[in-house]
Structures are given as structure tokens and as C-alpha cells.
Amino acid sequence: MRPSDVFDLLRDGQPRTRAQLAELTGLARSTIAAxxxxxxxxxxxxxxxxxxxxxxxxxxxxxxxxxAWVVAGIDLGATHATAALAxxxxxxxxxxxxxxxxxxxxxxxxxxxxxxVDDLLTEQRRPVSELAAIxxxxxxxxxxxxxxxxxxPIMPGWHRYDxxxxxxxxxxxxVLIDNDVNIMALGERHAHLSDVDDLVLIKVATGIGxxxxxxxxxxxxxxxTAGDLGHVxxxxxGDTVCRCGNVGCxxxxxxxxxxxxxxxxxxxxxxxxxxxxxxxxxGDPAAIAxxxxxxxxxxxVVATLVNLINPSVVVxxxxxxxxxxxxxxxxxxxxxxxxxxxxxxxxxxxxxRAGERAGVIGAAALAIEHVLxxxxxxxxxxxxxxx
Amino acid sequence: MRPSDVFDLLRDGQPRTRAQLAELTGLARSTIAAxxxxxxxxxxxxxxxxxxxxxxxxxxxxxxxxxAWVVAGIDLGATHATAALAxxxxxxxxxxxxxxxxxxxxxxxxxxxxxxVDDLLTEQRRPVSELAAIxxxxxxxxxxxxxxxxxxPIMPGWHRYDxxxxxxxxxxxxVLIDNDVNIMALGERHAHLSDVDDLVLIKVATGIGxxxxxxxxxxxxxxxTAGDLGHVxxxxxGDTVCRCGNVGCxxxxxxxxxxxxxxxxxxxxxxxxxxxxxxxxxGDPAAIAxxxxxxxxxxxVVATLVNLINPSVVVxxxxxxxxxxxxxxxxxxxxxxxxxxxxxxxxxxxxxRAGERAGVIGAAALAIEHVLxxxxxxxxxxxxxxx
Numbered sequence: 001m002r003p004s005d006v007f008d009l010l011r012d013g014q015p016r017t018r019a020q021l022a023e024l025t026g027l028a029r030s031t032i033a034a035x036x037x038x039x040x041x042x043x044x045x046x047x048x049x050x051x052x053x054x055x056x057x058x059x060x061x062x063x064x065x066x067x068a069w070v071v072a073g074i075d076l077g078a079t080h081a082t083a084a085l086a087x088x089x090x091x092x093x094x095x096x097x098x099x100x101x102x103x104x105x106x107x108x109x110x111x112x113x114x115x116x117v118d119d120l121l122t123e124q125r126r127p128v129s130e131l132a133a134i135x136x137x138x139x140x141x142x143x144x145x146x147x148x149x150x151x152x153p154i155m156p157g158w159h160r161y162d163x164x165x166x167x168x169x170x171x172x173x174x175v176l177i178d179n180d181v182n183i184m185a186l187g188e189r190h191a192h193l194s195d196v197d198d199l200v201l202i203k204v205a206t207g208i209g210x211x212x213x214x215x216x217x218x219x220x221x222x223x224x225t226a227g228d229l230g231h232v233x234x235x236x237x238g239d240t241v242c243r244c245g246n247v248g249c250x251x252x253x254x255x256x257x258x259x260x261x262x263x264x265x266x267x268x269x270x271x272x273x274x275x276x277x278x279x280x281x282x283g284d285p286a287a288i289a290x291x292x293x294x295x296x297x298x299x300x301v302v303a304t305l306v307n308l309i310n311p312s313v314v315v316x317x318x319x320x321x322x323x324x325x326x327x328x329x330x331x332x333x334x335x336x337x338x339x340x341x342x343x344x345x346x347x348x349x350x351x352x353r354a355g356e357r358a359g360v361i362g363a364a365a366l367a368i369e370h371v372l373x374x375x376x377x378x379x380x381x382x383x384x385x386x387x
Numbered sequence: 388m389r390p391s392d393v394f395d396l397l398r399d400g401q402p403r404t405r406a407q408l409a410e411l412t413g414l415a416r417s418t419i420a421a422x423x424x425x426x427x428x429x430x431x432x433x434x435x436x437x438x439x440x441x442x443x444x445x446x447x448x449x450x451x452x453x454x455a456w457v458v459a460g461i462d463l464g465a466t467h468a469t470a471a472l473a474x475x476x477x478x479x480x481x482x483x484x485x486x487x488x489x490x491x492x493x494x495x496x497x498x499x500x501x502x503x504v505d506d507l508l509t510e511q512r513r514p515v516s517e518l519a520a521i522x523x524x525x526x527x528x529x530x531x532x533x534x535x536x537x538x539x540p541i542m543p544g545w546h547r548y549d550x551x552x553x554x555x556x557x558x559x560x561x562v563l564i565d566n567d568v569n570i571m572a573l574g575e576r577h578a579h580l581s582d583v584d585d586l587v588l589i590k591v592a593t594g595i596g597x598x599x600x601x602x603x604x605x606x607x608x609x610x611x612t613a614g615d616l617g618h619v620x621x622x623x624x625g626d627t628v629c630r631c632g633n634v635g636c637x638x639x640x641x642x643x644x645x646x647x648x649x650x651x652x653x654x655x656x657x658x659x660x661x662x663x664x665x666x667x668x669x670g671d672p673a674a675i676a677x678x679x680x681x682x683x684x685x686x687x688v689v690a691t692l693v694n695l696i697n698p699s700v701v702v703x704x705x706x707x708x709x710x711x712x713x714x715x716x717x718x719x720x721x722x723x724x725x726x727x728x729x730x731x732x733x734x735x736x737x738x739x740r741a742g743e744r745a746g747v748i749g750a751a752a753l754a755i756e757h758v759l760x761x762x763x764x765x766x767x768x769x770x771x772x773x774x
Contacts, residue, residue, distance in 0.1 A: 026422075028415035035413075141729055150729050198609040210695070214606050214613075221601065221697020222585040225730040228694040233687070233725060235622060246725070300620070304691050307615040308597070310608020338620060338633070342528055342537050343612040 006035040007044060007377055013089075015048035015063035036062060038381045043068035044088075044372075066091070069132035070124070071371060072117045073364030076109060077180065078102055078139050078154055078206055082357070083116040085124055086364035088132075088371065090190055094120050095360065102139055105157035106166060114170040133174045134167060135367030137183035137359050139207075144224045147177035153243060154206075174376070176366050180359055181227060182218055184352070185211025186369075187362025188315050192353045198311045201352065202229060204298065204327070205273060205318035208251045212309060230255065232301045236293075250301050254294040256320055262290055273319045280323045291323045295330020302331055302349075303338035310343045317352035324351060393422040394431060394764055400476075402435035402450035423449060425768045430455035431475075431759075453478070456519035457511070458758060459504045460751030463496065464567065465489055465526050465541055465593055469744070470503040472511055473751035475519070475758065477577055481507050482747065489526055492544035493553060501557040520561045521554060522754030524570035524746050526594075531611045534564035540630060541593070561763070563753050567746055568614060569605055571739070572598025573756075574749025575702050578741045585698045588739065589616060591685065591714070592660060592705035595638045599696060617642070619688045623680075637688050641681040643707055649677055660706045667710045678710045682717020689718055689736075690725035697730045704739035711738060 009024055010016065016024075022032045039045040039062075046065035066089035075082045081100040085093045096116050102109060113136070121128060140152025147164040149155055164175035185201035193199055197216040203209055208230035212219045219226050230251035231244050242249035252258055256273020263270050263279070266286055270276055279287035302314060314335075320327060332349055339347075352358055370376055396411055397403065403411075409419045426432040433452035453476035462469045468487040472480045483503050489496060500523070508515060527539025534551040536542055551562035572588035580586055584603040590596055595617035599606045606613050617638035618631050629636035639645055643660020650657050650666070653673055657663055666674035689701060701722075707714060719736055726734075739745055757763055 026415070026418045027413055028418075031413040031415075141727070212695070214601065214608065215604060217602060217604075219601050219606075219696070221730070222699035222734075223697055223729050223732065225727055226601075226695065226697040228697075228727050228730065231725075231727060232691045232694055301691070304619045304688070305695055307619055308599070308613065308692055308695060309606070310610055310613040310615075312609035340528070340612055340615050340618060342610050343608070343615065345610065347609075 005374070006032065007039055007372075008374075010039075010045055010062065010064050011372065013064050015061040017061055021062075038384060039377075041384055042377070042380050044377070064088070069130055069371065070121075070126050071132050071364050071367035072120065072134045073183075073360045073362070073367060074113055074117075074134065074136040075180065075183065075359030075363050076100070076102055076113075076136065076138055077359070081109070081112065081116075082360040083113065083120060084360045084364055085117075085120040085126070086361075086368070088368055090361070090365055090368055092361065092364065094124055095357075096120065102155050102158075106161045106163065110163065110166045113167065117171065128171065131171060131173055132371045133176065133367040134171060135176045135178075135183070135363040135365070135370070136163065136167075137178055137180040137363050138163070139180045141225050141228075142177050142179045142182075144176075144178055144220050147175060149177075150223075174367075174370055176370050178218075178220075178363075178366055179209070179211075179224075181209040182211040182220065183362035183366055184317055184354075184358040185213055185315075185362065186218060186365045187358035187360070188317065188352055188354045189213060190365040191358070191361050193313060193315075196313050198309075199313040199315060200227075200305060200309065200311045201315040201317055201358070202298070202302070203318035204255065204294075204316060204320035206256055208255050208298070208318075210305070212311075214309060214311070229301050229305070232304070234297050234300045236297055250297060254297040259290050259294050259320075263287060277319065277322045280326055288326050291320070291326040292330040294320070295327040295332075296334050297330075298327075299331040299334025300338070303335045306335055306339040306343050306347065312346055312348065314347065314349045315352050316349070317355070317358055321351045321355075327351075393419065394426055394759075395761075397426075397432055397449065397451050398759065400451050402448040404448055408449075425771060426764075428771055429764070429767050431764070451475070456517055456758065457508075457513050458519050458751055458754035459507065459521045460570075460747045460749070460754060461500055461504075461521065461523040462567065462570065462746030462750050463487070463489055463500075463523065463525055464746070468496070468499065468503075469747040470500065470507060471747045471751055472504075472507040472513070473748075473755070475755055477748070477752055477755055479748065479751065481511055482744075483507065489542050489545075493548045493550065497550065497553045500554065504558065515558065518558060518560055519758045520563065520754040521558060522563045522565075522570070522750040522752070522757075523550065523554075524565055524567040524750050525550070526567045528612050528615075529564050529566045529569075531563075531565055531607050534562060536564075537610075561754075561757055563757050565605075565607075565750075565753055566596070566598075566611075566614075568596040569598040569607065570749035570753055571704055571741075571745040572600055572702075572749065573605060573752045574745035574747070575704065575739055575741045576600060577752040578745070578748050580700060580702075583700050585696075586700040586702060587614075587692060587696065587698045588702040588704055588745070589685070589689070590705035591642065591681075591703060591707035593643055595642050595685070595705075597692070599698075601696060601698070616688050616692070619691070621684050621687045623684055637684060641684040646677050646681050646707075650674060664706065664709045667713055675713050678707070678713040679717040681707070682714040682719075683721050684717075685714075686718040686721025687725070690722045693722055693726040693730050693734065699733055699735065701734065701736045702739050703736070704742070704745055708738045708742075714738075 048061035048063040210227035233248040237248040242252035435448035435450040471482040597614035620635040624635040629639035
């Protein structure tokens with residue numbers, strides 16, 4: 001048994017005495033004392049003030065100490081970036097948003113990241129030594145194990161770029177990278193669906209992708225590319241060329257730019273997905289019809305996803321989700337007619353509640369999950385011992 | 388810490404002394420002694436004979452005792468059934484195969500199951516008291532948590548039938564039920580791909596379905612219906628009516644009966660999928676072309692599955708897998724042209740090596756996984772203590 005196992009008993013936030021921990025774990029008193037010493041020195045656990053005296057000297061209580069460390073969560077989109085500082089309970093302490101073009105390349109973008117993390121720490125009066133980890137989402141395929149983007153279509157200069165190494169020149173902490181949609185799924189679950197173990201978050205914006213949580217675990221697949229919905233072939237796309245170079249992809253007809261292009265062909269002046277959402281909100285019938293059709297196209301792939309993965313909640317996020325019921329109605333129409341009855345019996349298809357903050361909340365959650373993992377705690381202990 | 392945690396250290400088959408277990412777990416000597424006592428009484432651990440004397444009385448070694456208990460694995464297909472007895476290491480001790488129509492209903496089929504388990508125990512001279520659990524696969528959607536089939540299309544009389552309760556009238560042991568394809572995925576992994584954490588086994592026979600293992604865990608989804616490939620819509624199926632009542636399903640054009648029907652329309656005398664495989668083996672060009680086209684249709688759905696789930700191995704099993712390269716060539720043709728390059732970079736698409744024994748090996752593995760699970764060991768301990 002390692003210190004992390006004792007810690008697992010404290011993660012629920014309940015304060016406990018050393019005697020209770022010894023009883024619950026079956027560990028020897030001397031072992032408990034040594035483990036608690038490590039966790040106290042790491043700052044993950046702290047003496048808890050509210051011990052109830054049963055006469056004589058009160059037993060000293062210990063509890064998780066969420067404020068001892070902070071993590072940074074970074075959500076990098078195509079043209080915007082959000083950064084936040086959070087405590088170990090995932091409470092966002094401070095947040096910044098900026099216009100930032102991912103295509104400016106890793107030097108420019110990561111220099112901004114380093115600057116904003118520094119600013120947030122200063123603003124919150126936290127020394128750099130209290131930063132435990134950084135979680136970051138990138139808008140493209142990511143090899144999670146190495147933290148590198150792989151052939152990301154909208155990120156020139158980022159292919160196989162070593163993001164953690166760059167950021168670690170400024171901050172000597174673990175840097176966890178994932179794609180933007182995976183962190184959105186983590187964020188939505190952390191903020192609003194913590195009791196749901198099987199959910200899929202689908203981002204519909206400039207591109208289309210999904211973050212899949214099955215059995216309470218984010219499913220990245222063998223190469224980290226799980227959830228690539230955007231380049232599934234759908235009937236109505238026919239031979240439409242997609243920006244990926246293939247033909248017939250969902251993204252080529254149902255993402256924001258495709259819907260806007262379709263409306264422009266009808267003589268409607270609209271630049272992008274955000275413009276489409278504004279038209280839908282203004283009650284424009286052509287825009288409502290186009291979004292509903294995009295929903296049906298999406299529904300074709302969601303129906304397959306429901307048959308293959310059987311989630312209990314499908315969350316629609318991204319800019320197009322703001323078109324609300326028009327998009328959902330199209331998706332539901334196809335999913336409920338195509339999927340297995342048992343798979344749709346308790347299925348909910350909803351729009352994201354975390355909205356554009358899902359990514360940054362999830363990036364912080366990714367960092368926290370790492371900091372509180374048994375492996376990370378054991379590694380921190382080894383550093384303490386060898387120091 | 389519970390007895391199961393001590394046991395986890397012995398599951399690798401390495402013999403260890405009580406002193407080594409105390410050191411590895413950090414548990415008090417008295418705690419170790421109590422835990423080992425429970426595991427010895429449960430028979431899961433036994434004294435190991437090969438202790439090396441270092442002078443004086445040799446330390447007594449303990450090791451996993453795979454032969455102490457047996458499990459039964461049952462693979463029920465549409466028209467055949469296989470039953471096996473295995474030890475806790477998954478070694479098959481004895482096996483029986485019979486013609487048995489699942490449509491005969493649960494009374495007939497489960498009476499056969501009870502008889503064959505009894506016969507296998509007698510043949511192996513194992514008392515019923517040494518049977519630890521029964522794992523069983525059914526050819527339809529199964530709610531794994533309750534062990535009931537839900538609206539299974541080819542299993543009249545089985546809808547919501549309480550299979551575990553029936554079997555437990557004869558054998559008072561845990562009965563684990565899953566669908567036939569999930570147990571095939573477990574069996575293939577147990578027998579041939581134990582180092583692969585992300586694999587999908589696709590059964591192509593009278594129906595088409597998949598068992599999905601992601602992150603080393605079988606993924607059943609929220610309602611246990613994950614892996615339902617057969618009723619995904621594919622382009623070539625058009626308005627072909629499927630036996631599920633929907634139109635355009637993969638199964639309606641690419642499963643054994645559909646291929647056979649297509650060949651009959653061309654004037655070729657063939658009854659079913661097995662007949663199609665025989666024709667392919669005999670070099671019949673029409674059969675080879677039809678199987679390759681079925682492979683392409685399958686490939687459409689496999690391409691989507693690869694984009695969504697990103698496995699490292701796709702295993703094709705079931706009767707049609709015996710058509711070998713003709714089927715694989717069609718699948719590969721579409722998958723490699725449709726899926727994301729990163730997802731297919733290290734992807735292997737292969738035929739099953741466990742073949743028709745995958746199901747029964749997997750059913751036994753399902754039972755063993757339960758018997759050796761922490762929850763089951765703790766429950767067994769509570770029964771010992773209260774007895």
C-alpha cells in the first residue's frame with residue numbers, strides 16, 4: 001500500500017483521524033504515520049480544525065486540502081483562447097479570455113500561455129511553487145501520451161511539436177495535453193453531469209468532433225483519435241470535398257462554415273456559424289431549415305454512435321449548439337428512428353450547460369486528475385525522499 | 388485494505404512469503420495473517436511446495452491455486468451450444484458441443500445447460516461444491532447487470548427472462564450473462580491478444596455485432612447495447628427491409644443469409660453463410676465477388692467505428708470470417724480509404740484465431756474475472772465469517 005491509497009480515503013473531503021485511517025485500511029499505525037507525513041509535506045492533506053472533543057485531548061483530524069495547490073487550465077481554440085487557475089477541487093479562481101490565432105504557431109501561442117499563467121498566479125498572489133500542473137486542450141488530433149498534435153489540419157507548425165517541453169521551460173510541472181473536445185467532455189461532466197458514467201460530448205463549430213466518456217473514463221483509443229465524428233461519411237454529403245481532402249465527410253455539410261455557405265448560395269448574407277445562429281434566433285426560416293437539416297446529417301452519425309457506444313447522455317456543444325432546439329430536433333428525428341430501441345430508451349440528447357467554459361473547466365479537471373492520481377502522488381513522494 | 392488486495396499480489400502466479408506480502412502491502416503482520424487465512428479457507432491461495440531453504444526452517448510460500456475451483460463457460464448460439472469447464476487460470480479442462488435451437492426457449496435450453504454442467508463436473512470428478520461461477524453468452528441484446536435478454540430478435544420466450552435465477556435453482560453460484568459477441572471479444576483477447584488493450588471483435592454470421600474492449604475494459608455502454616453494428620444504416624442497403632423492422636441496415640445486405648440470397652438470385656444453389664464460405668473456398672467467382680462486396684459494406688461501418696473508437700486491432704469472427712482474405716480485402720479497402728490516417732497507422736484488421744471456440748473461452752473468462760474480483764472475494768469472506 002502506497003501513500004496514495006491512504007489519500008484515496010481522504011479525497012471525498014471527509015475529515016478523518018489517524019486511528020480511523022488505520023482501521024479503514026488495516027495498515028499498521030507506524031505505516032499510517034509515515035504515509036500521512038508524506039501527504040502533509042506534499043500539502044495534499046492538512047490538519048482539519050473541527051475535531052470534536054470526546055474529553056481529554058481532541059484527536060487530530062486530517063482532510064483534503066484543496067487550496068494548497070493550484071492548477072492552470074488552458075483551452076486553445078482556432079481563434080480564441082481561455083486560461084484559468086483552479087484549486088484542487090476544480091473551483092475556478094480566476095479566468096482570462098483572449099483573441100488568439102492557433103495558426104500563429106506554437107512559439108506565439110505558447111508564449112501567450114506562459115504569460116497568462118504567470119499573470120493569473122500574480123493576480124491570485126500564488127507563488128509559482130504552488131502550481132501543481134497545467135492541463136491544455138488543442139483544436140486538433142493529439143497524442144495524449146506525448147502531448148503532441150499529429151497532423152492537425154488548422155494548426156500549421158504544430159505537427160509533432162513538443163508542447164509539454166516548451167511549457168516546461170517556463171513552469172517545471174506536469175503538462176497534460178488533450179484535444180479540445182475531450183476536455184469539453186471532461187468539463188461538462190465535472191460541472192453538470194458528475195453522476196453520468198457514459199456520455200458523449202459533440203462539438204459542432206468550425207469542425208465537428210466528440211469526446212467519449214464510457215464507464216466513467218475518457219476513451220481516447222489506441223492512438224488518441226477516438227471521437228472523430230467529423231470525417232465520417234454521410235449520405236447527403238455525396239462527393240462534397242472536405243478540408244481533410246476526403247469526400248463525403250459530415251463536417252463538409254453540417255459544420256458552421258458549410259451551413260453558412262449553403263445559406264449564401266440562397267442569397268443570404270452570413271459569414272459563419274455564429275452568423276447562422278443569429279439568423280436562427282431572429283427566426284429566419286431558411287436558417288432554421290438549414291440548421292435542422294444539419295441536425296439530421298449529424299443525427300445519422302449520432303445514431304451510429306449510439307448503436308456502437310450506447311451512451312446515456314449525448315451533449316451538443318460548440319457554437320452551433322446555441323441554435324438550440326432547431327439543431328436538436330434534427331438530431332433526435334434521425335437518432336430515434338435509426339437507433340436500437342433499448343439504446344434510446346433512456347437516452348437524453350441535450351445542449352451543453354457549461355457552454356464555452358466547458359473546455360477550460362475540463363482542462364483544469366485534466367490537470368487535477370493527474371495531480372491526485374496514485375502514480376503522481378507516489379512520484380512526488382519519491383522526489384521528497386530523494387531530496 | 389481487504390483480503391482481495393493481498394490476493395492481487397498473488398494473481399500473477401508468483402509464490403510469495405507472508406513476510407514479502409507484509410513488506411509489499413505495508414500491512415501489519417497480524418492483518419496479513421488474517422487475510423491469508425481467509426484466502427486459504429476460500430481455496431484461492433495454497434501453500435506452494437517449492438520454497439528454497441536458506442538454512443533452518445524454510446519460509447512457507449503461498450501462491451494462487453488455479454485448480455482449487457472450476458468455472459463453467461457456456462456459449463449459446465442460434466442453433467449450436469458449447470459448454471466447457473475451466474480452472475481459474477482459464478485452462479479448458481473439458482468441453483462439449485451440441486446442436487441446440489435457442490428458439491426452443493429458456494426452459495429447454497437452460498435444462499440442457501444444467502445437464503451439461505453436471506456431466507462435465509462428473510466427468511472431471513469435481514464435486515458441485517468446487518464450481519465457483521458460470522459465465523454464459525446469449526445470441527441477443529443482454530442487460531448485463533440483471534442477466535436478462537431484452538427483446539432478442541431470434542430468441543422467442545427469452546425477453547426479460549431471469550436466466551441467473553433459473554440456473555441458480557440447479558447451481559447456487561454467481562451466473563454472469565453477456566451477449567455472444569462480448570464473450571467472443573473476451574475469449575479472443577484471453578487466448579491470443581492479452582497484450583492488446585483496444586480491440587473490437589466483429590462477428591459476421593447470421594447477424595452482425597461487435598464486442599468492444601477499450602482501455603483493457605469491455606465496454607457495454609449505459610444499457611449494455613454497445614457494439615450493435617448490424618443495424619447501422621449503410622448506403623448500398625437502400626430500402627432493404629431488415630429483420631429488425633427497420634430499413635437499410637448493414638445486416639440486411641452483408642450477413643450470411645443476405646449474401647446467400649443474393650447468390651441464389653444469380654441462380655447459384657446456396658443455403659446460408661456456411662454454403663457461401665464453401666463456394667469461396669472452391670474458388671467460385673460470384674461468391675468471391677459477393678463476399679468482397681459484403682466486406683466493403685462492412686468496411687463502411689468499420690471505418691466509422693475506427694474513427695469513433697480508434698482500436699488497434701479489429702478481429703473478424705463468426706462463420707463468414709472463414710471466407711478469409713476475400714472478406715478482409717473488402718473491409719480494408721474501405722477502412723483505409725475512409726478512416727483518419729493517424730487511426731489506421733498501426734491498425735491491424737485480422738480474422739479470429741480462437742475461431743468458434745472464442746465464445747466458450749470468453750464465457751469462462753467472464754466467470755473467472757468475477758470470481759477473482761475484489762468484490763466477490765470480499766463477499767465470500769463475509770459468508771465465511773458469518774457461517
